[in-house]
Structure formats: C-alpha cells, structure tokens
Amino acid sequence: MSEVLERVRKIVIDHLDADPDKVTEKASFIDDLEADSLDIVELVMAFEEEFDIEIPDDSAEHILTVGDAVNYIQDKLAA
Amino acid sequence: MFELTGKTALVTGATGGLGAEIARALHKQGAKVVLSGTRENVLADLAAELGDNAFIAAANLSDSASVDGLVAKAEEAAGSGLDILIANAGITRDGLLMRMKDEDWDTVIKVNLEAYFRLARAATKGMMKRRSGRIIGITSVVGVTGNPGQTNYAASKAGMIGFSKALAQEVGSRGITVNCIAPGFIASPMTEELNDAQRATILQRIPAGALGNGADIAAAAVYLASNEAGYVTGHTLHVNGGMAMI
Numbered sequence: 001m002s003e004v005l006e007r008v009r010k011i012v013i014d015h016l017d018a019d020p021d022k023v024t025e026k027a028s029f030i031d032d033l034e035a036d037s038l039d040i041v042e043l044v045m046a047f048e049e050e051f052d053i054e055i056p057d058d059s060a061e062h063i064l065t066v067g068d069a070v071n072y073i074q075d076k077l078a079a
Numbered sequence: 080m081f082e083l084t085g086k087t088a089l090v091t092g093a094t095g096g097l098g099a100e101i102a103r104a105l106h107k108q109g110a111k112v113v114l115s116g117t118r119e120n121v122l123a124d125l126a127a128e129l130g131d132n133a134f135i136a137a138a139n140l141s142d143s144a145s146v147d148g149l150v151a152k153a154e155e156a157a158g159s160g161l162d163i164l165i166a167n168a169g170i171t172r173d174g175l176l177m178r179m180k181d182e183d184w185d186t187v188i189k190v191n192l193e194a195y196f197r198l199a200r201a202a203t204k205g206m207m208k209r210r211s212g213r214i215i216g217i218t219s220v221v222g223v224t225g226n227p228g229q230t231n232y233a234a235s236k237a238g239m240i241g242f243s244k245a246l247a248q249e250v251g252s253r254g255i256t257v258n259c260i261a262p263g264f265i266a267s268p269m270t271e272e273l274n275d276a277q278r279a280t281i282l283q284r285i286p287a288g289a290l291g292n293g294a295d296i297a298a299a300a301v302y303l304a305s306n307e308a309g310y311v312t313g314h315t316l317h318v319n320g321g322m323a324m325i
Contacts, residue, residue: 038207038249038250038252038253041207042207042208045204045207045208
C-alpha cells in the first residue's frame with residue numbers, strides 16, 4: 001500500500017470517524033462514508049495541509065473517492 | 080459568565096465610536112483584540128488605551144485584496160487563531176434612489192456587505208478546524224424596517240442578515256455561530272448635530288425615551304461572542320430601545 005494512501009486513509013478515518021475497513025480506495029466519501037459537503041471541504045483542507053499542496057476548487061470537485069484523492073495527490077507531488 | 084479570556088477577536092471599523100466600544104468591552108472580558116480600520120493613528124491611540132492584548136491590523140475594506148488578507152494579518156498580529164469576528168465597519172452614501180449614483184450603490188454594498196462575505200469566508204476556515212467560532216455582523220434596524228434615502232444602506236444591512244442565516248446553517252454543526260446585532264438610533268457625533276425638534280421627533284418613536292449608546296451594542300456583542308451564547312445562531316439581536324419590535 002502506498003504511503004500516500006496510508007496518510008489519506010488516516011485523515012479520512014480520523015475526520016469522518018469511519019470504520020477503517022470501509023476506507024478503501026474505491027470508497028466514495030458521500031455514498032460509502034457518509035460525508036456531507038462540508039466534510040469534503042474539510043477533508044480537502046486537511047489534505048492540503050498534510051501534503052503541503054494546493055487543491056483548487058475545480059479539482060476538488062472531482063475528488064469523490066479515497067482513490068481519487070490519492071491519485072490527485074500523487075500527481076501533484078510528482079509534478 | 081461571558082468570560083472571553085483566551086479568545087482572540089477581530090473588530091473592523093474600530094476607529095468608529097461603536098467599534099471602539101465593542102473592542103473595549105471584549106477586551107474587558109479578557110479577549111485579545113485586533114483593531115482594524117483605515118486611520119492608523121486612531122487605531123494606535125485605542126491600542127495604547129487598552130494596553131496589553133490589543134493589536135492593530137489596518138485594512139481598507141473597499142479593497143478586496145486588503146479584506147481577503149485581513150484575517151491572516153489579524154491572526155499574525157495576535158499570534159493566535161481568530162475566535163471572534165466582529166464585522167462592524169460600515170458606511171452610508173444616502174440619497175433618494177432616483178438621484179443615487181452607481182458609485183454610491185457600489186461602494187456601500189462593497190464595504191458593508193461584500194467585506195462581510197470576504198471576512199467571514201476567511202475566518203470560517205480556521206474556525207471549522209477548531210470546531211468553534213463566533214461571527215457577528217453589525218447590521219442596522221434599517222435593514223429590517225427600511226428608511227427613505229437609504230436604499231443602498233438598507234439593502235446592504237438586510238443582505239448581512241440573510242447571509243448570516245445561510246452561513247449559520249452551513250457551519251452550525253462545527254460549533255460556529257453566526258449572528259447579527261441591529262442597533263437602532265445610537266448617540267454619535269452625527270446625532271449630536273440634530274436640532275431639538277429633530278431629536279424630539281426621533282425620541283417620540285423610541286419607547287425607552289433615549290438614544291442608545293455604544294455600550295448597549297457592545298454588551299450585545301459580548302453576549303453573542305461568549306460560550307454561553309453557543310445555542311444562539313442565525314439570530315438578529317435588535318438593540319433599539321423598542322423603536323422597532325421585530
């Protein structure tokens with residue numbers, strides 16, 4: 001499991017108080033993890049802080065699953 | 080009760096009578112206060128008067144970039160995250176609608192309403208993380224009752240009330256409250272210029288029989304900023320001596 005995935009999972013588990021078994025790459029924040037729109041904003045803010053990156057709003061809109069977040073962050077870190 | 084020790088507050092328009100009274104009252108309850116306004120010498124005098132735990136962050140609220148940076152500037156000045164935002168700065172450009180210039184409309188909306196949006200947006204970020212915050216907009220009775228010659232001002236103040244209700248619903252689950260205080264007629268250099276007849280006419284409409292003063296508004300701000308007011312949100316607290324019972 002990639003390091004980015006682990007760090008993202010930790011943020012998601014802590015923030016949403018989610019069952020760790022459910023926080024898989026395919027898990028949708030809203031449909032599977034019961035996040036609301038404000039949670040998503042907070043998660044994005046937490047990712048920005050954790051990885052010291054900026055996630056513009058139009059990119060954030062496309063981050064729907066844990067895997068989306070991991071991919072986005074990996075691309076950003078590689079750039 | 081209403082203890083604010085350990086809290087950090089930003090007060091805009093602190094160079095005005097009302098803003099200064101609010102800053103004094105919050106400071107007296109133990110809050111660190113960051114004073115904002117355009118006239119730096121007036122801010123410096125007030126900061127000197129308050130002594131410890133008073134800081135200055137000047138800003139021009141008609142300049143978007145200056146407003147956007149103000150919360151960060153205030154947090155840096157105080158060395159702590161912002162717990163209490165008091166959006167008090169406001170201007171008037173009165174005139175009958177048919178004679179109102181675009182500029183009079185735009186400036187009033189920008190300084191009174193748009194600055195509130197920008198400040199609240201910036202403040203909410205840190206408050207959400209900390210799971211607590213107090214956003215307080217100083218609006219006006221005129222935003223609810225209207226007043227001839229003040230279409231722009233009344234619209235901006237009514238806008239603040241609607242904005243606060245919407246935001247209160249967005250952030251309520253994160254321990255942040257958003258409320259307004261609506262002063263009625265408050266004694267100020269402006270009201271001192273009224274002649275006796277004008278004064279009598281105004282007082283006739285106020286059951287309390289007197290103009291309000293800055294301390295009346297400041298007390299309301301202390302309450303809404305306090306932990307004790309945590310269950311009050313989306314509210315407009317009218318402080319007007321009974322002039323309009325709404």
